[in-house]
Amino acid sequence: MINKDQIADQYKLIQDEISAALESLDGKAKFQEEIWEREGGGGGRTRIIQHGDILEKGGVNFSAVYGKLPEAIKKAFAVEEDDFFATGVSIVIHPNNPWVPIIHMNIRYFELNEELRWFGGGIDLTPHYVIEEDAQYFHQELKKVCDQFKDSFYQEFKDWADQYFFIKHRNETRGIGGIFYDKLTPSKAGISNEAIFDFSCALGRAFPKIYAELVNRNRAKEYTEEEKQWQLLRRGRYVEFNLVYDSGTKFGLETNGRIESILMSLPEQANWFYNFIPKSDSLEEKTLSLLKKGVQWV
Amino acid sequence: MINKDQIADQYKLIQDEISAALESLDGKAKFQEEIWEREGGGGGRTRIIQHGDILEKGGVNFSAVYGKLPEAIKKAFAVEEDDFFATGVSIVIHPNNPWVPIIHMNIRYFELNEELRWFGGGIDLTPHYVIEEDAQYFHQELKKVCDQFKDSFYQEFKDWADQYFFIKHRNETRGIGGIFYDKLTPSKAGISNEAIFDFSCALGRAFPKIYAELVNRNRAKEYTEEEKQWQLLRRGRYVEFNLVYDSGTKFGLETNGRIESILMSLPEQANWFYNFIPKSDSLEEKTLSLLKKGVQWV
Numbered sequence: 199m200i201n202k203d204q205i206a207d208q209y210k211l212i213q214d215e216i217s218a219a220l221e222s223l224d225g226k227a228k229f230q231e232e233i234w235e236r237e238g239g240g241g242g243r244t245r246i247i248q249h250g251d252i253l254e255k256g257g258v259n260f261s262a263v264y265g266k267l268p269e270a271i272k273k274a275f276a277v278e279e280d281d282f283f284a285t286g287v288s289i290v291i292h293p294n295n296p297w298v299p300i301i302h303m304n305i306r307y308f309e310l311n312e313e314l315r316w317f318g319g320g321i322d323l324t325p326h327y328v329i330e331e332d333a334q335y336f337h338q339e340l341k342k343v344c345d346q347f348k349d350s351f352y353q354e355f356k357d358w359a360d361q362y363f364f365i366k367h368r369n370e371t372r373g374i375g376g377i378f379y380d381k382l383t384p385s386k387a388g389i390s391n392e393a394i395f396d397f398s399c400a401l402g403r404a405f406p407k408i409y410a411e412l413v414n415r416n417r418a419k420e421y422t423e424e425e426k427q428w429q430l431l432r433r434g435r436y437v438e439f440n441l442v443y444d445s446g447t448k449f450g451l452e453t454n455g456r457i458e459s460i461l462m463s464l465p466e467q468a469n470w471f472y473n474f475i476p477k478s479d480s481l482e483e484k485t486l487s488l489l490k491k492g493v494q495w496v
Numbered sequence: 497m498i499n500k501d502q503i504a505d506q507y508k509l510i511q512d513e514i515s516a517a518l519e520s521l522d523g524k525a526k527f528q529e530e531i532w533e534r535e536g537g538g539g540g541r542t543r544i545i546q547h548g549d550i551l552e553k554g555g556v557n558f559s560a561v562y563g564k565l566p567e568a569i570k571k572a573f574a575v576e577e578d579d580f581f582a583t584g585v586s587i588v589i590h591p592n593n594p595w596v597p598i599i600h601m602n603i604r605y606f607e608l609n610e611e612l613r614w615f616g617g618g619i620d621l622t623p624h625y626v627i628e629e630d631a632q633y634f635h636q637e638l639k640k641v642c643d644q645f646k647d648s649f650y651q652e653f654k655d656w657a658d659q660y661f662f663i664k665h666r667n668e669t670r671g672i673g674g675i676f677y678d679k680l681t682p683s684k685a686g687i688s689n690e691a692i693f694d695f696s697c698a699l700g701r702a703f704p705k706i707y708a709e710l711v712n713r714n715r716a717k718e719y720t721e722e723e724k725q726w727q728l729l730r731r732g733r734y735v736e737f738n739l740v741y742d743s744g745t746k747f748g749l750e751t752n753g754r755i756e757s758i759l760m761s762l763p764e765q766a767n768w769f770y771n772f773i774p775k776s777d778s779l780e781e782k783t784l785s786l787l788k789k790g791v792q793w794v
Contacts, residue, residue: 232771246770246771255768255770366749367752367755437766438759441736441739441740442740451665451740457666458771461736464768465768466769467765468766468767469766471764472546472555473530
């Protein structure tokens with residue numbers, strides 16, 4: 199049976215592969231790495247890339263932490279166990295060019311004991327401007343990964359992403375969704391832990407190819423000052439989602455995680471323009487009309 | 497006995513006085529006003545000033561709303577009453593110049609019935625750079641207002657502000673505090689409802705004078721690109737506080753308030769620079785050392 203060290207080792211390798219692929223995609227910027235240790239046990243490797251040719255700010259983080267479960271989390275999980283182990287890879291990329299989408303990926307594993315263990319993760323896309331062919335490509339690729347493991351995965355995890363990546367107070371989805379899953383176990387997934395683990399690795403390994411395609415389709419496009427402003431406004435929404443709703447961020451802030459690693463998900467710059475209303479028939483208006491749950495891209 | 501309409505009328509007048517004073521202070525920008533109605537009852541006047549000579553973005557909002565209390569709030573307040581009335585004035589100002597501080601003021605009144613009614617509010621200052629004489633002046637002026645009503649108010653409400661305006665995950669206060677009070681009733685305050693109301697009006701009327709002094713002391717100061725960057729980073733912290741901790745923001749987001757009025761508190765632009773560490777003996781480092789609870793400015 200696959201154990202936590204094997205999972206952490208493989209996730210670490212995936213972090214290496216993705217960092218290398220992103221540096222090569224950007225062609226200019228290099229990751230800067232911080233190795234950190236957690237007081238209660240374990241630690242991580244935070245890698246940040248900044249001021250690249252295309253990647254304005256991005257993070258590819260690996261961590262493997264263990265220790266005593268905080269009381270609040272024990273309550274939230276409704277468990278009696280005291281010890282936990284958690285490992286994962288987390289990525290958020292904010293590009294310079296408004297035509298290139300923001301992307302987020304996370305794969306994670308959590309264990310209390312041999313019976314209480316589960317996987318979570320997902321990939322979702324936040325285009326500043328929704329380009330329909332790109333959205334279709336993105337979802338198609340995610341479906342391909344899912345279909346290798348179970349027929350129902352794509353639709354189930356796509357719907358889950360629509361529910362999860364939702365900015366309630368704006369009545370908007372964060373972007374065009376993707377897939378999201380949490381607390382996945384053999385009994386829920388209908389496949390073994392090994393297969394769930396393989397699924398998470400396949401997602402991690404699909405990430406650089408998918409993002410490279412989306413970057414390369416759009417990186418050479420010119421943009422106006424108005425389009426840049428719209429990007430900064432959409433980044434403001436991203437900040438709102440992450441600080442108000444994102445469970446990973448909340449978990450990190452409440453458990454004294456390494457703040458700079460948790461908040462690497464925030465863009466270098468975000469703006470809030472009071473009461474901005476897009477012009478009729480503009481691309482901004484079209485984008486807003488597509489930021490809703492239940493759009494079938496495949 | 498002072499009633500809710502008299503309170504709302506006076507608060508509306510205070511909004512007018514403050515808007516006029518801020519326009520005159522800026523000398524260039526004018527407020528734009530939105531009158532809005534709330535579906536469940538009542539409404540407000542949102543006034544936003546932007547791209548001024550000194551005021552980059554600011555809001556002076558008045559609202560008076562009534563209706564049925566949402567279940568979640570009934571639980572939080574531990575009351576059985578269904579009807580509520582709430583009125584208040586809320587201000588946040590983000591200046592262009594990093595030497596000029598961000599300021600926030602709020603005075604509010606909440607009523608369920610003639611027995612269950614209370615006042616809340618406060619003024620707090622968030623300098624990008626803490627200037628000790630300005631911080632002393634600010635607290636001294638607040639103390640003067642408090643001392644007119646009760647000897648213990650200043651220290652009590654100053655300590656409350658230190659507790660409230662705290663960014664737990666950064667282990668920093670939002671700024672240099674000020675005063676904060678909530679659910680103030682005659683039995684808690686030791687003064688009548690009329691006197692508490694007069695106190696809130698005195699605070700509202702002290703605001704323009706205090707802020708004008710702080711603006712005029714600093715508006716002509718030149719600043720470098722590095723100082724501007726630091727301002728943008730501090731604004732990022734302001735965004736973190738407001739989205740993660742501020743009760744008024746949370747209340748608004750959870751009760752379907754008018755989003756653009758609630759989030760007027762966010763700056764036009766905020767930045768997150770990964771792992772920024774101020775140089776030793778710099779003004780940035782000094783500022784950080786003063787962003788803590790319990791500093792006695794008076």
